[in-house]
Amino acid sequence: MIDTLYSLNILDTSLALLISLVLGILFGVALEKAGFGSSRRLSGIFYFKDMAVLKVMFTALITAMLGLLYAQALGLISVESVYLMPTIYGAQIIGGLLFGIGFVMSGWCPGTAAVGLASGKWDALICILGAILGSILFNETFHFIQPLYTNGNQGILFLSDSLHLSKGVTAFLFTIIGIAAFWGVEKIEQKVTGKSEYLGSQFLKIFSFVLFSAALGLMLIYGQTTRKALVYPFFKNTQTACLFSEQALLQKVEEAQDHIAAEELAERLLNNNQEVLLVDVRPENEYANFHIKGAVNIRLSDLSEQLIGYKNQGIIVLYSNGMTHPAQARDSLNRQGFNNVYILTDGLLGFVDLCLKPVALRSEPVPDGLAQKINLWRGYFLGQAKGQKGVEEVRNFAHKAPGLIDTQWLSENYKKPDMKILDLRSQNEYNTSHIPGSLAISPESFRGVVKGVPSVLLPAAILSQTISLMGIKPNDFVVLVYGEKPHDATLVSMVFERLGHENYGILNGGFLKWQSEGRLVDTELPKVIDSSYRLNYADNFTVYYKTVLQAIKDKDAIILDVRPQDYYLGQKSDEARAGHIPGAINRPYTEDIRKADKYSLFKTVDELTTAYKSIIPTNASKIIVHCRTGHQASQTFFILKNLLGYTNVYWYDGGWTEWSARKELPIK
């Protein structure tokens, strides 16, 4: 899989600039050779005299389109690693019409004018100067034109989605139209100018046939709109040689190499296999009713976003009641470059039948070995809901977790072996005095740049490594200790939320309360034996901008912007744009905190309940919280979910940083 410079976010390095220069040179050569250094030739298309523009442009378009789709089919590149422009109907319709007028007037467009300039054409120079003036004019009138600039913004929209066709079919139709156009314009040229160089020529016939075959092959690979889900994905792992071999393909399907058998899955889960991420793609209520232990629930539409951190790492197993939905989802993920997605043979129903059905109820005799296994599986999968041994013991001395814990309780329990205290203050504060046995960790060690978005919580795989280095085990009770900012603790709580480690609490009042009460502190470093924290993924609460955008459209969620009011109102801004997400309600995170004289406390549950009742109708309302970087919003998330018991809370981690920087997203 190719990592493009864009996907690595290094389009501004000198390497990228050098490559751009080289590509530019090739671009210039191509345009010049096509004869686009002449405005007369270029504008010929508008007078039906010289249709070269159409021939060159459509051929180039079809070539690159087919090439890119083949590259995707071969698993060379995923479409996400290419910069995609949003569809903005208003701007593109008016912009296109205007551009066409400018094009026919000047006889140039920017790229061809560059070549015209190189060929010594004065009118190209004049046109370029005009375009520079036009750009400045745009900048100066941006304020007036801005409504049009964002009018009809659809985000990233593919023609295939607009037409409800598969990509293969769309590309095929496009190619057919292109070929028809080539023959059509040759005819036009013959009529208008009396001669056509290529009409009926051997060359055009062969050329048309090659394009047609290439597009047809592509359509076969990508399958029909009916989604032959089982057919496509095996191309991923196969090499070019057998790309066109139907037989090899069908054989793979027959061998069911994309399936995982129920028994195998059960064994892997029972043995705590860390490589398996089991995903239940059924609706939330069905998941809540019953699911295979260890599965996370992700909606089909969110799969690619939620699973991005697991792309080609370990194996992802999708299941539903049957197999149709997972197969479709797997097909889609495959097209996005995932080659580690499997579906559970015969789905949940098959799993229950094969692994969980009591031996006594089976119509066919069961061998002894298998009977034993079935009993083991039944014990594991149908036993405790949360299942981890030891949790109960820890719970004996714990408060309701996750939750807030007070200093008195901690002073009684801090020496217990399963207790891990994380001190989130600065290094020098920690070095001079800390709660005995606590470990120093900066909240920032859990954040980084993910897919170009700065300051977002790192993928679970990385988090679990950091957690392992701190010697934390899945059954440990973790206490988060903040300094002055309670939201430092809630940010780190998101780490444990993401890993499904519910056994944690936040010390209310933080270190400063502990200190002001004269409780025991020391300066020693704790002994840590690193653990191997099981990679677990329980994150069904982090949402991405697309989900937020959808929620705005569907109006089915309350968007809570927890930044300070002046940021919400756009009076202050540290980001690409000022303002807020349309429809977002402002509830500054600071409102939920009470300052005592020396430390900060969470407000009482009663106070918080009253405050949020006036904003959120019911406990089940869908709520998306966000701030600038996800830090402040983590506090609101913690309060709503863990203190107030809201059941449908989501965290838009990318926050205003990402939203404001994605110019296609609407703001207010």
Added chain:
Amino acid sequence: MENSPKPYMNPYLAGVFLGSVLLASFLVLGAGLGASSGLARIAAALELSIAKTHTLSSEYFGKWGETPLNYYLVFMFVGTVLGGLFSALAAKRISFQLEKGKAASRLLRISFALIGGIIIGYASRLAQGCTSGQALTGGALLLTGSLVFLICLFAGGYLAAYFVRRQWND
């Protein structure tokens, strides 16, 4: 330029060549070809040199900061001029001239080129791209908006063609 210029390349093969360059750009850069952005960046640099504070505080150019030229599409534009130069030299197609119809006045052609230039400069900012960045690149990606732009581009061109035809009168 005493020797006669070489003929143009077969347009279909030129298209395959151009498409391959675009494909290479997708695979390596992860972004397609572009030209108008380069020009807009040059415009921003010019405006910066004249009125720095004003430009930096302006809504559109402002976000490009103090060094708008440090951008891949600026380099691509420079490359396009260079590539055009190499190719035109090799094919002996460089001739210093104002291209126009024999019967059209120089003033007419110059005004049309200038006004047309201003319009394409403006329109390509509005649509976030030109024939290269939107129509060709976005078209190859089969993005709906880019194809809408492409259709409107030709619609606008054909609508206006009649009114500006005098510049090509022989």
